[in-house]
Amino acid sequence: MLSVAVLRLACSLVIAVLAALGNAFAIRGIQAGVNAYTGERPLRQEFSTFKNTGPAFDLYIQALLRSQQADQRQLLSYYEVAGVHGVPFRAWDGVTGKNWAAYCPHGSVLFPTWHRPYMALYEQVIWLNAQWIAAKYPASQRARYRAAALTLRIPYWDWSVNPTMPPEVNQPTIYIKAPNGTISVPNPLYTYTFHPLPSNDDFPPIGSPPNGPKVWSLRSTVRYPDGNNQSQPDLINRQLQANGAALNSMTYTLLTQQPDYGPFSNTRYNDGSGVGRYNNIENIHNAIHMLVGNGGHMSNIPYSSFDPIFWLHHANTDRLFALWQAVYPQSNFTSSQVSAYDTLTIDAGQAEDINTPLAPFHSDDSGTLWTSATSWTTKEFGYSYPEINDWALNSSQLSSNVKTRLNALYNPTKTISKRSVSADTSSSIGLSPNAMNIQWLAKIRISKSDIASPFFVHLYLGQAPADPNSWSFAPNLIASHSVIDTSMHNTASDPAIPTTLYGQIPLNPALLAAGNSNLSSSKMVPLLKSQLTWRLQRTDDVPLDVGEVPSLKVHVVGQQVKPRVREDEFPEYGKAQVYREVTSGKAGGLQDGDDDLE
Numbered sequence: 001m002l003s004v005a006v007l008r009l010a011c012s013l014v015i016a017v018l019a020a021l022g023n024a025f026a027i028r029g030i031q032a033g034v035n036a037y038t039g040e041r042p043l044r045q046e047f048s049t050f051k052n053t054g055p056a057f058d059l060y061i062q063a064l065l066r067s068q069q070a071d072q073r074q075l076l077s078y079y080e081v082a083g084v085h086g087v088p089f090r091a092w093d094g095v096t097g098k099n100w101a102a103y104c105p106h107g108s109v110l111f112p113t114w115h116r117p118y119m120a121l122y123e124q125v126i127w128l129n130a131q132w133i134a135a136k137y138p139a140s141q142r143a144r145y146r147a148a149a150l151t152l153r154i155p156y157w158d159w160s161v162n163p164t165m166p167p168e169v170n171q172p173t174i175y176i177k178a179p180n181g182t183i184s185v186p187n188p189l190y191t192y193t194f195h196p197l198p199s200n201d202d203f204p205p206i207g208s209p210p211n212g213p214k215v216w217s218l219r220s221t222v223r224y225p226d227g228n229n230q231s232q233p234d235l236i237n238r239q240l241q242a243n244g245a246a247l248n249s250m251t252y253t254l255l256t257q258q259p260d261y262g263p264f265s266n267t268r269y270n271d272g273s274g275v276g277r278y279n280n281i282e283n284i285h286n287a288i289h290m291l292v293g294n295g296g297h298m299s300n301i302p303y304s305s306f307d308p309i310f311w312l313h314h315a316n317t318d319r320l321f322a323l324w325q326a327v328y329p330q331s332n333f334t335s336s337q338v339s340a341y342d343t344l345t346i347d348a349g350q351a352e353d354i355n356t357p358l359a360p361f362h363s364d365d366s367g368t369l370w371t372s373a374t375s376w377t378t379k380e381f382g383y384s385y386p387e388i389n390d391w392a393l394n395s396s397q398l399s400s401n402v403k404t405r406l407n408a409l410y411n412p413t414k415t416i417s418k419r420s421v422s423a424d425t426s427s428s429i430g431l432s433p434n435a436m437n438i439q440w441l442a443k444i445r446i447s448k449s450d451i452a453s454p455f456f457v458h459l460y461l462g463q464a465p466a467d468p469n470s471w472s473f474a475p476n477l478i479a480s481h482s483v484i485d486t487s488m489h490n491t492a493s494d495p496a497i498p499t500t501l502y503g504q505i506p507l508n509p510a511l512l513a514a515g516n517s518n519l520s521s522s523k524m525v526p527l528l529k530s531q532l533t534w535r536l537q538r539t540d541d542v543p544l545d546v547g548e549v550p551s552l553k554v555h556v557v558g559q560q561v562k563p564r565v566r567e568d569e570f571p572e573y574g575k576a577q578v579y580r581e582v583t584s585g586k587a588g589g590l591q592d593g594d595d596d597l598e
């Protein structure tokens with residue numbers, strides 16, 4: 001124990017001295033591989049494409065493995081880089097703070113922008129390792145591997161289109177072409193194994209639900225662990241697929257309906273008008289943490305970044321942010337909002353704006369920190385995504401190009417992604433959940449004071465099955481809303497801090513899949529009134545009684561939508577009407593006197 005403490009002290013002294021000497025680690029993204037004439041940048045690719053890239057994939061696996069095998073005390077080891085997000089609650093790269101808390105901001109306008117230099121740091125670490133590995137290939141292959149290493153960028157997992165984990169993340173070993181031939185290596189996407197398991201100083205016991213494993217005591221990261229602490233990928237995939245159509249619809253709705261940064265950015269945004277706070281990028285992202293983690297590391301936010309799937313998930317979250325920026329070229333970080341939580345450097349209740357430092361990410365070696373203003377574009381970090389060729393187009397061309405791509409990806413004509421529907425009530429656009437002329441939504445509010453540990457609100461058409469073990473993928477599940485109150489943060493009782501968490505679940509996919517092709521209110525209101533039900537369940541599968549979450553309020557709105565006519569346009573969203581009768585009087589529904597709905 002003593003020697004570990006001494007080493008850690010020595011280590012932080014070295015870091016502090018380095019920082020004082022102007023040797024902070026500069027996160028620059030990667031400029032190698034950027035075309036100097038056209039400005040074209042290498043792409044982060046979707047995992048299912050990336051895995052077929054040959055040398056790039058070989059290098060990525062080996063680079064990730066090498067970073068994971070690095071001494072956990074090294075600044076750029078996987079352990080330290082993952083540790084920037086949540087635990088350990090201590091300085092990284094010499095950036096000290098005032099609170100025993102994580103650096104990562106949640107429930108904050110900094111949520112999208114903070115994770116951008118964070119992903120760039122990870123990408124830089126992978127890239128640096130890849131250069132070293134590429135140099136080891138025999139002369140006959142070296143040029144090819146070196147070229148691939150230069151343009152290497154991290155992959156993302158588009159869970160809105162592929163609501164199944166890439167199979168490669170669930171196999172313990174993986175074949176790659178290494179410098180000495182085709183070999184099988186421990187798969188760095190499958191798990192991270194601590195070496196050693198950190199002490200309680202680094203890994204304090206926080207966040208796991210009572211009946212689940214204590215994630216801080218597990219040697220390797222796990223996903224939806226069973227009673228033997230083993231991951232259950234098949235169950236995760238069933239829950240992801242059961243939520244696939246809703247994830248797809250939420251993503252499309254967010255990108256097409258929300259031009260303002262504040263309500264787009266996080267779960268706690270509240271401008272007082274009540275508009276746009278239910279569906280936001282942080283909420284959609286929370287769903288993946290919960291469905292994949294489900295009691296393992298990913299659903300325990302302070303521990304989530306140690307699971308290697310975190311980086312595939314957050315690269316996609318960053319991509320959704322980049323797509324949104326491309327669609328709305330006039331957008332900017334206009335909002336100021338108080339932080340809902342303490343972070344290591346920011347107190348709960350403190351105002352955050354475009355110039356708030358994104359600690360601990362340095363943009364140069366003399367200690368300048370990135371801000372939301374300086375990290376606004378992907379160009380700054382030397383990468384892009386397949387849908388975004390901003391070097392070739394002006395901003396209005398790009399916007400219309402990206403709209404076309406988003407329509408094709410997330411709201412194609414005449415499809416329904418949950419289960420197939422035979423009825424073809426062909427309108428001009430077709431039977432797509434996002435292209436009907438009315439959108440039905442369940443909106444959910446919960447006070448953070450009710451949240452002892454993360455849980456799901458499962459919505460059903462009809463009754464949930466008797467066995468709670470099948471609640472999360474029942475055939476009549478509409479979708480599950482994920483409720484995470486990041487328990488790593490101490491929340492001050494500042495009255496300026498919004499205390500309500502919001503959520504929004506699209507009902508159209510389930511209504512269409514159940515055979516309803518006419519979604520008019522005269523048909524849907526009585527149907528939902530008799531059939532819409534909900535159940536609450538913790539990530540250790542234990543059901544919660546609605547009475548244990550007294551602030552829960554579910555209500556239903558129908559929103560008029562004018563389907564798009566052209567492929568480079570979005571639907572026009574009209575007024576949303578609240579149908580109080582759908583949930584009024586139900587436990588967890590609306591009660592007399594509830595207002596402020598939208």
Ligand SMILES: *[C@@H]1O[C@H](CO)[C@@H](O)[C@H](O)[C@H]1NC(C)=O
Pocket residue numbers: 178180181183
């Ligand atoms: C190839 O290299 C890896 C990593 O250095 C090593 O573990 C493995 O034993 C080598 N395989 C052969 C066939 O030499």
Ligand SMILES: *[C@@H]1O[C@H](CO)[C@@H](O)[C@H](O)[C@H]1NC(C)=O
Pocket residue numbers: 212213214215217218227228229
């Ligand atoms: C699972 O992990 C917990 C620690 O959270 C440990 O107490 C328990 O013994 C483990 N169970 C098995 C079967 O290894």
Ligand SMILES: *[C@@H]1O[C@H](CO)[C@@H](O)[C@H](O)[C@H]1NC(C)=O
Pocket residue numbers: 331332333354373376
């Ligand atoms: C966003 O606003 C800031 C000032 O608040 C300005 O400096 C910056 O150039 C703007 N960015 C964009 C992309 O318009």
Ligand SMILES: *[C@@H]1O[C@H](CO)[C@@H](O)[C@H](O)[C@H]1NC(C)=O
Pocket residue numbers: 394395396397
């Ligand atoms: C973008 O380019 C198009 C086609 O050349 C042109 O019509 C349009 O005016 C340009 N828009 C802007 C904002 O420069």
Ligand SMILES: *[C@@H]1O[C@H](CO)[C@@H](O)[C@H](O)[C@H]1NC(C)=O
Pocket residue numbers: 518519520522523
């Ligand atoms: C849907 O149902 C409503 C009410 O029954 C009816 O007025 C309307 O014509 C129907 N629409 C279609 C397209 O069948």
Ligand SMILES: [Cu+2]
Pocket residue numbers: 285289314
């Ligand atoms: Cu996250």
